[in-house]
Amino acid sequence: MAEPSSDLPEGGAAARLGMLAPLDPEERHLLDRARDLKYQVAAHQIIVEDGCPVSSPSILLSGWACRTRVFLDGRRQILSLLVPGDLIGICRQSRPVAATGAIALTDVTLCPAPMPEHGKGGLAEAYARSGALEEFYLFRQIARLGRMSAYERIADLMLEIGERVSAVLRTPHDRFPFPLTQETLADLLGLTSVHVNRTLQLFRRQGLLDVRGGTVHIRDLARLADLVEHRRALVSEA
């Protein structure tokens, strides 16, 4: 069962933020100490209440989470996905006009995100970059839902998750942990779980992609990327 772990490696939080902006030794130390304050939240539990007054921002150390919107009739849409290393609840302004809460998709462990004193320095910069990335992924999610077929949505999402997760977890880029059920995947992609299931089988039969047993195995990265490339924004990208 050598399943790739969904845990951030030792020092991973610092590592991920260090990828976004250079950090002082003292900032790294701050992050290491924050880790001693880590806490757990069980799957399906609320991490941050919606419309909360920012409590304190956190770093997701292990496990996966998301922001969701639930309709009265039971439909639900996952707005954004949070993977290990991501920040939760960083608010740029003093009072949040309209935040969206976060809930745990699997058991998760978190630690408080240390706040830089004067809003300057590498750490603040890393937080800001992280926020910008998050916005970028929101845009990508909109384009996925608005203009891609089920088939393309899955390909695009798996490539995105691969990018986001493999760097942080130090897994090979073509094989990484994926602890979500097909039902959850459906809520993320705006589809039904039945249709997700059939589409995943299609990918398997074609030898492109294997999503099974908590792991994603990208079998033909080139062809998968081509699928999605033909929709790649002309528009430049960071």
Next chain:
Amino acid sequence: MAEPSSDLPEGGAAARLGMLAPLDPEERHLLDRARDLKYQVAAHQIIVEDGCPVSSPSILLSGWACRTRVFLDGRRQILSLLVPGDLIGICRQSRPVAATGAIALTDVTLCPAPMPEHGKGGLAEAYARSGALEEFYLFRQIARLGRMSAYERIADLMLEIGERVSAVLRTPHDRFPFPLTQETLADLLGLTSVHVNRTLQLFRRQGLLDVRGGTVHIRDLARLADLVEHRRALVSEA
């Protein structure tokens, strides 16, 4: 032809920002002076190049704009809509990791957004609130595209635009300017223009909503809101 104008009333920029946070007299003066520097961009032209180094942030004084993603095969998705009073290109961090450009949907006039010196004060707060609101609308857009039918998407969007536009333009909340073509509306809603057309006709026949000739007329706000209400977010939940 008493069509509601799409222009911000005199002092409108200050008015809109003043709705978000209290402004000093001097801040209001700054905004008034910025208006003297206003400039125009024609419909379909780029306002902010994608991946730009932030140039300078602007305030949209009149006309409508959007952020788009265009696929290689010609499909396009409007990511977010910008209406008079909205800010363009406010970047919280020193270097944008991944911005998305903006293009004009109609002829627009803009003016530079005055920058508060030390990043404090009512103006900075108003900018931050505006950014948070923008994020809120992104979430709403995702929920629309992911989990609503064409019929619901249109109802929800028209209600959103009504909220955003009528306050700023001082138009009655049930009748406001809407200068977008059905094709553009389709790109915003992730539909085809043909289907948008048929759905708009349905709304008209039902006496709920009339989108025609550059104006939206909400004929039955209560029933329209009900349509969308049944999908109103309870928000967080497992």
Next chain:
DNA sequence: CGACAAGTTGATGTTACTCAAAAGTGGTGG
């Protein structure tokens, strides 16, 4: 073993897309 969640399958229904063309609209120049 039994129970419960997750994944899988089949049959059927509906929403929304595609293609193609007609009718309306507004602006421009002769």
Next chain:
DNA sequence: CCACCACTTTTGAGTAACATCAACTTGTCG
């Protein structure tokens, strides 16, 4: 004023993608 053009809106017929409903199977864990 009319003819012409480009663009937008509208209409119809056929189709494809995805949803729905309802089992049935597999796996996991106590």
